[in-house]
Structures are given as structure tokens and as C-alpha cells.
Amino acid sequence: MLGLRTTIYKVSDLEAAKLWYSKAFQTEPYFDEPFYVGFNIKGYELGLLPEEDAEKGASVLSYWGVDDILKAYEHLINLEAKPHEAPTNVGGELMVASVYDPWQNIIGIIFNPDFKLQNE
Template sequence: MFLGLRTIVYPVRDLATARRWWSEILGSAPYFDEPFYVGFNVGGYELALDPNGHAESGAGPVTYWGVEDVDQAVTRLTSSGATVHAPITDYGGGIRTAVVVTPDGNLLGVIENPHFPDSPA
């Protein structure tokens, strides 16, 4: 079901400060920079900053595993005992995510992103 790791989203309280710090640490500017989300390409993976992440996750960073179909992934995960934490969200351009809580209480993100290298066509 999983295609590999894709994205880690760090919740941040001060987006401008976090953007500057990560830009310095990574040695590059973000490829996506909006008031609601900042994304850096790090070796073909995404490191993201979310100013709303503390409210959404409540538990720190969320790692997203790539999947071919978010609907199918959520169905499989919930039928195996996970519960929905953040419902399927469509961000446009074929990018869709969801977050579930595993039976042992961890957050598990899934992302359908046809723009990611090695994603099925």
C-alpha cells in the first residue's frame, strides 16, 4: 500500500521565523511559500512548515506516506483499527491527504501526490 516516505510536516508557531531558520539550515529557499504552508525540497522529499499544525496534530510533526489512492488507504487503515484524525483533504492538482490515529495512538499521514517522483501515472 505504501509507496515510500514523501513528506514530514512540522507544526510552527511563527512561520516567518521558522522559514528563515530552515532556509539557512537547508541552504535553500522554499519551493512553495504561502501564509498557510511552506514547503522545501530536501533530496527529493518534502519538509513542510504548517502554522496551523499545532492545532491539527497536537502531537508534533506528522509523517506522510505516499499512496496511490488516499480513499483506499484510509478505508484499509480504518478497517484495520485506525481512526480518522484529519479527514481526506483535496489541495488541488491531484494532491490529497488524510491523517489517522493508529491503534497504539500514533498519527499516520497518507498522501496522494501525482507530482512526486516515482508516483504512478
């Protein structure tokens, strides 16, 4: 295993989702087609896949690293995301939180000052 490469969120309105995720992650997509929109988030892929009747569930969580979890959580809530899990300390300085995007996908965020990328 080489680590996280891609997280894909299924959305019913690709154009609205593209705009929302551009604001949420403060970046524009590098790949923008009617069948898939891709964002490069510090070397990791965030993909939007259009699907009208996407099955939703909380069985999978991906956490995106942040430097300030309270600020990042507030930013997403201000974009009309709905709370899933408020910022919570899970040991030491490690904190996690998650929100529902407007399409009911769960976006996790994590503050982990000890995480360092390793060379592949």
C-alpha cells in the first residue's frame, strides 16, 4: 500500500458541486469534464463523480489534513455544510471533525501535527 491517492464524492449536481468544492478547498479543478471533475489537493486527488441516485453511507471516512481544525470546520459550515462530528480531541494534539456536504457526502478533516509524508 502506498497511501491515500484519491477520494471521490458522488454528487447529483456536478456544476453546483464543482463551485462548492472550489470554495471549500479554495482551489479550482485541474480536470473538468461532464463525467468527472478532479482537484489536486496538495498532491492528493479529490474527485467529483456525477450520479443521480448515489447511495450514501457513513461506512467510509476520508480525512483531509488541516493546520487549524476549528477554522477549517467553521469555513465548511459557513459554506452551508452540515455538522457530522464537531471538532473532537482524540488524543494528544490530534483532532478530527467531519461535515456533510450539500450532497450528503461526509468530508473528514484532521489536525495531526505528527503526520509527515514519507518518500515513496
